[in-house]
Amino acid sequence: MANWDLWPVHSFVDGLVAAGVRQAVISPGSRNTPLTLAFAEQPDVQVYTHMDERSAGFFALGLARSTNAPVVLCCTSGTATANYYPAVMEAFEARVPLIVVTADRPHQLRDVGANQAVRQPGMYAGHVKWALEMPVPDGSVGIARHAAAMAGRGVAVALASPCGPVHINYPFVEPLLPPLRADLDASHRVPVPKLYRPLAGQPAAAATDRLHAALRSAERPLFVLGPQSSALLARAVAAFCDAEGIPLFADVLSQARFLDGLPSSTQIAHYDMLLLAAGDRAPLPDVVVRFGAQPTSKSLAGFFQRMPGQTQVFVVDDTEWYRDASFVATDVIAGDELSLVRRLASQPLDQGARWQDHLQLWRRADGVVRAQIEAFTEEHWFEGSAMRSLVDALPANTQLFIGNSRPIRDLDALVNPSRPPLAVFGNRGVSGIDGIVSTAFGIAAGGASHPTVLCVGDVSFYHDLNGLLAARRFEIPLTVLLIHNDGGGIFQHLSQAQRSETLEYFTTPHGLDFQEITQAYGGVFTRVGNAEELARAVRQATGEQKGLQVIEVRFGNAESAALYRKLQRLAQDAVQAVVE
Known part of the structure; x- marks a missing residue:
């Protein structure tokens, strides 16, 4: 009988495929059964089974070299993993993109004398570019989104200059038979981020075109600028949003909050409290463009989780090692961020009139929250x-x-x-x-x-x-x-x-x-x-x-906490009147 807790393994394999994996070399074993079957049922992957792990490792190495593409190398737990080590060392020094996926016993069976349970996390030490320990699949959508995103990230890191191997250790709990791929339905489909890799450090032209097209067709666009250090990028993003009439959520560490000489008409300054106050009534965007690191606001993280699956989320980062702790990215654009914004600005969208109601709703909500904050902080000392x-x-x-x-x-x-x-x-x-x-x-x-x-x-x-x-x-x-x-x-x-x-x-x-x-x-x-x-x-x-x-x-802890709660209630009452 199929163990439905394991269906996210299909999402993991789909994430590898979306990132460019087309070949997998598998060493047969029991604990890697979920991975073996997921690879076998993925029509876009050519699977080679090689019974000797040491030979399999070097076979995968040669395959990756000849195709100039990332190749998966997958085995069961225990000593099988150690037999990959010579090939991993060669891949690291020769700069070959191997994705080494080792199946493992779950955490509770480690260091207690369980059969075939060895210390696998981080076992390849300094001979891989990145080592990741996956969570045990539990059948949840959140774990599936994480699996797809980490698969894509693993390939991206392997391909980033200089190329090299990455290690993904994947623990599984018995029973080890996952559901058939054919038995999955729409509820088991999760977004697999599409990564646009840079060319000579610049964003790919196809990525800019896709983002431009998405914005032109958007009804409710939103830009988010997370923590980052470039005042030039902050100014460019703020100016673009002002010119096009797009709401901007700028983190306090984004360098966009306190810009000189750029009166921002679209920056939603108090989005943290606004989103907390609006809850499920906050207007949901259909296209999100996010720059910088993960924003400070916990309310914004919750807002991302509430966005519908059809929302396009573009994460723009200067490297393939992109940041998306909410696992909501549908498209990842790697390359110089400032260049991307300047390219967008050179092709005006001219959609401001169509987006006016969307922008004004955010501005009105931000205005009432700001008024509550100003009055409250004048009256109370905390x-x-x-x-x-x-x-x-x-x-x-x-x-x-x-x-x-x-x-x-x-x-x-x-x-x-x-x-x-x-x-x-x-x-x-x-x-x-x-x-x-x-x-x-x-x-x-x-x-x-x-x-x-x-x-x-x-x-x-x-x-x-x-x-x-x-x-x-x-x-x-x-x-x-x-x-x-x-x-x-x-x-x-x-x-x-x-x-x-x-x-x-x-x-x-x-x-x-x-x-x-x-x-x-x-x-x-x-x-x-x-x-x-x-x-x-x-x-x-x-x-x-x-x-x-x-x-x-x-300040006194208890008194301050009570004041914060009072301010949040006042903001909630004010915002509800705007967003209802």
């Missing part, structure tokens, strides 16, 4: 008010480094973009709290002609107190706004807060006073208690630009 006061007090061309947890979320959700230009930075690669202070000093050293301000929570500040030595050792000026809520304020806003009896295990109150610590490192410490005091202290510190200056503002 972290969001402090963030707005900070940004309003900064001089033009300040380098603002923003800490993780609450600071980045407050800046993204609550601060208006209409002010002098800023460059905004953050450590969002892995979104940790390590080294925040030291990174900000590095930013300051690299842009010494501009004032640099760090906004950070007390736990992150504590984690990198040693980084304060840079102020005196290297004579680097840095202004720090320290949001002090005595440990882990973010957890008051997460699901952990639902269990008040154990919340103390997350909030980590430390009781530290940072004044003497700051002074020990030669810094000046100031404590403020309202918006006016904060703004005045920031203006003075950024104007002087002398050494380390720490401005502390304190």
Whole structure:
């Protein structure tokens, strides 16, 4: 009897095919049965079965060399995987694109004495360009979308210059017979991203043409600009959206929020709270174009998940190692992003009149949310008010480094973009709290002609107190706004807060006073208690630009969380009246 939990393996194979795989060399075995059958039933794959794994590896190597195309090499678990190693080493040094897919026992059978269970994840170490551990298939659409996307990404990485092997370790739970491909229906079809690879670093002409055609036929287009560092790209995307009348969601780290000399008529500044407030009533786009890294907003991630399957989602990245943590991409365009935007701008769409109602709906909703935020932050003093006061007090061309947890979320959700230009930075690669202070000093050293301000929570500040030595050792000026809520304020806003009896295990109150610590490192410490005091202290510190200056503002966790919930309710009431 077929195990329907395994149907996403067909999506995995389809993802490989969509990315250009046409040959698979399979070493027969039991644990790789789901993969063997999925390859055998995929009409676009030629399957070779080779009973000796070592020979199979070199056979696949020769096949990939002769065809100049990616070839899959697939085996069962255990020692079979080790016999591929010589061919993997040769592929790495010879720059041959092999996709090595090793079947495996599930996680719970590892290191417990189970038969044929060895340590396979990462086993090829430095001889592959990328190693990936797949989740055990569970029959869900989400796992199927992940499987298709990771298959495509594996091929893209193998083909990216210089070519080389990648390793995908795929654990399976018995029974191992997947459903027949012929038994799958429409509910089992997931989007397989189509990757347009660059030519000499430039986006493929076919990719630009496809995107241009999709936008011309769109009724509800939307652009999203995630975290990225190029002011030129930010300006180009914002200008294109303004010229064409396309709504733009720009992350606070996108460099598009605080542009100089470009009044944006299409930027939806408060989309994070707007989407949270609108819920299922938010108007769904039919074409999405996304640049940059994964956006900060959790509301936007949820919005992506609600989009219908027929929505075209173009992810534009400068490399085949594209970013799509929501697994919604239908088309991936690799290559220079700025060049792509300029190509689009050279071929005007002239659809603004047709899109006017769509744009105005977003603008009205954004307007009512903005009004609620402005009134609420004027009336109440909490972290969001402090963030707005900070940004309003900064001089033009300040380098603002923003800490993780609450600071980045407050800046993204609550601060208006209409002010002098800023460059905004953050450590969002892995979104940790390590080294925040030291990174900000590095930013300051690299842009010494501009004032640099760090906004950070007390736990992150504590984690990198040693980084304060840079102020005196290297004579680097840095202004720090320290949001002090005595440990882990973010957890008051997460699901952990639902269990008040154990919340103390997350909030980590430390009781530290940072004044003497700051002074020990030669810094000046100031404590403020309202918006006016904060703004005045920031203006003075950024104007002087002398050494380390720490401005502390304190808030209570429970009180702040209650205020956020109140603001969200007010925004929800206001937005519902617009989108209904």
